[in-house]
Amino acid sequence: MAQAELDAGSDAHAEGQQHPIKLYLWIWLLLFILSAFSYLVDYIGFEGYLRWTLILTFMFLKAGLIVAIFMHMAWERLALITAILVPPLALLVLISLMVIEADHTFLTRIVFFGGA
């Protein structure tokens, strides 16, 4: 009986992950356009906060499309989505700590090596 339930579950799953080819072609095109835009940021030579904002925006849009559509995350149950997407948030703590640490290292290098 348990096996029957599992089989039924995987069948339902197989049907659930069939999406029209057209959708994938659209996402493919969108990813091409977004990549072209992020390349243009470098080609045109935007600098400073404008550059970083554009790079990050295009990066997160591309990453989101790949995970949500190509990797089918948008159609998974919330239990799986949260189990996979919540743990990486811990990385924000690592990144914040390393930014503080790096700034500190930079300042001590300036102080002790006179900017060499």
Add this chain to the structure above:
Amino acid sequence: MANDVAPASVSAFAESEGWEGIVGDWSADKQTFGVPWGKAMMWIFLLSDTFIFSCFLTSYMKVRISTTVPWPNPSEVFALHVGGTSVPLLLIAIMTFVLISSSGTMAMAVNFGYRRDKKKTAALMLATAAFGAMFVSMQAFEWTKLIQEGVRPWGNPWGAPQFGSAFFMITGFHGLHVSAGVIYLSVVANRVRTGFYDKKGNYDMVEIAGLYWHFVDLVWVFIFAFFYLW
């Protein structure tokens, strides 16, 4: 199963969505994730891989912030000379488009796999592997060019010595993932072609291989943004 009550409550939970659905999935007397176990395990492997690549990128961020020597300008370092003019990041842009195309063919392969279309699934997976091989070849060309120009893990002609170690470590580890993916996809494509999954009764392995491949593309999105464009 002796108990007739449990299945009824399981199905009641299984139908709920949102946060109630999470509670149901985790607490009901059943498998938590309603996906084939291989797929759940691939997701968990990819989660661990996320942490590995994040550690590489974070350490790259750390050395780049803390160095007092100017960081080499990636736009110039990775420029190619075409017909006498220098085009910034040309090879990297082509590599990006190649990898995105491979993700596109892979997504369609998964789709045809669930439709039990062996011919198209195998062909699209082999196309994906070919794009992957193309990507690795271009990366080998890029490494050769940089090594000839004097880039080493401990130094380079243009600035902060950490540039080389971050470059070889991050792109090398990603390139290994692509190479492993090419082999993995070829094996699965061959099994599709020979009808292995027809005998098995499902094409889940195609989607699982697809997850791995899309992840490799996903990592490249971050490397492209942080290492090459920043």
